[in-house]
Amino acid sequence: MKDVILIVGPTGVGKTKLSLILANKLKSEIISADSMQIYKGMDIGTAKVSREIQKDITHYLIDIVNPDDEYNVSNFQIDAFKIIDKLLYENKSPIIVGGTGLYINSLVYKLKFGEDKPDDEYRNMLWDLYESEGSKLILDLLKSIDPDSLKTIDENNIKRLIRAVEYYHTTGQKYSKKNDSFREENKDYNFHIYCLHEERSKLYDRINHRVDEMIEEGLMDEVRSLITKYDKNSIAFKGIGYKEVIDYLDNKVDYDEMLRLLKRNSRRLAKRQYTWFRRDNRINWIDIEEYGYDFEKIADLILRDIDE
Structure with a gap:
C-alpha cells in the first residue's frame, strides 16, 4: 500500500x-x-x-x-x-x-x-491599492466579481483576497469555482x-x-x-x-x-x-x-x- x-x-x-x-x-x-x-x-x-x-x-x-x-x-x-x-x-x-x-x-x-499563470504586474498593482487605500477596495472588487469566494476566504486575509482577484483577472474564471475540484479525492495513495x-x-x-x-x-x-x-x-x-x-x-x-x-x-x-x-x-x-x-x-x- x-x-x-x-x-x-x-x-x-x-x-x-x-x-x-x-x-x-x-x-x-x-x-x-x-x-x-x-x-x-x-x-x-x-x-x-x-x-x-x-x-x-x-x-x-x-x-x-x-x-x-x-x-x-x-x-x-x-x-x-x-x-x-x-x-x-x-x-x-x-x-x-x-x-x-x-x-x-x-x-x-x-x-x-497550470492554466493559472501569475500576473506580477497586476498583483503588484493590487498590493499598491491595498497599501494606499486599505482592504475595503480589494473586498469590494472581489464582491463584484466573485462574492461566493468570500464564503471560504477570511476578510482579513488580504493575501488570499488579492489572489482571488488576480485569479479572475488572469483566467476569467471565479476563484470559488476553482475550489469545486477539491471534492475529487486522490485515490492514487x-x-x-x-x-x-x-x-x-x-x-x-x-x-x-x-x-x-x-x-x-x-x-x-x-x-x-x-x-x-x-x-x-x-x-x-x-x-x-x-x-x-x-x-x-x-x-x-x-x-x-x-x-x-x-x-x-x-x-x-x-x-x-x-x-x-x-x-x-x-x-x-x-x-x-x-x-x-x-x-x-x-x-x-x-x-x-x-x-x-
Whole structure:
C-alpha cells in the first residue's frame, strides 16, 4: 500500500513535535506543507525545526526559495509528489506536516494547475491599492466579481483576497469555482490524515506565549536582516510575523500594538485553519488534551490506526 501520513492542524498545536516522534519510530522522513517555511532566512517567524534536528531527520521543502522568489501551490504539488514517490520507492512512509490547507488539498484531492499563470504586474498593482487605500477596495472588487469566494476566504486575509482577484483577472474564471475540484479525492495513495486540536482558549494561550518566545529568540533582528537583502514589499513578507514587525520598523505602529497584532493575527490564522480542515470528513481528529499532551502516546495511536 502507498501509505502516506499527514499531520495537520492549526499553528502552535504541536504538529512538528508529533511528526518528529513518528519519523523516529518509522525511520522515515518529513515533507513540510507550510507555505512560509519554504523561504530561506525566515526561520524564527515560521517556527522551523533547528538545523541540528534537520541533520538527524531529513526534511523536505524547507529553505528552498528566497523571499523574493515566486513559488506557488502548483510548484509545491509537483515537488511534493516527487518526494513522496521517492520515499515510497525506498519503502518509507512519507510524513507530511503543515497547516497550509491549500498545500494539503493539492495532494489529497485531484487538483490541476497550470492554466493559472501569475500576473506580477497586476498583483503588484493590487498590493499598491491595498497599501494606499486599505482592504475595503480589494473586498469590494472581489464582491463584484466573485462574492461566493468570500464564503471560504477570511476578510482579513488580504493575501488570499488579492489572489482571488488576480485569479479572475488572469483566467476569467471565479476563484470559488476553482475550489469545486477539491471534492475529487486522490485515490492514487492511501492517505492517513490526522488533525491535532485542543480547546480553543488553551491553544490561543499557547499561541500568545509562542509569539513572546519568537520575540525573545530574535524575530526583530531576523526581520531587520531580511529586509536589508530583499524587497520588504515581497509577497513572503506579507505573512504573519513579518508584516507586523515591518510595520513597526516603518514606524506605522508602536511596539505594544505590533505585539498585539502579531498575537491577534496568529490566533485568527489558527481559527481559519480549523475551519479549513473541518471541511474534510476523512480527517481523524485527535484531542491532544485527551491524551495528556503525551505525543508519544498519540504517535502510537496513529501507528496502530494505520496498521488496522
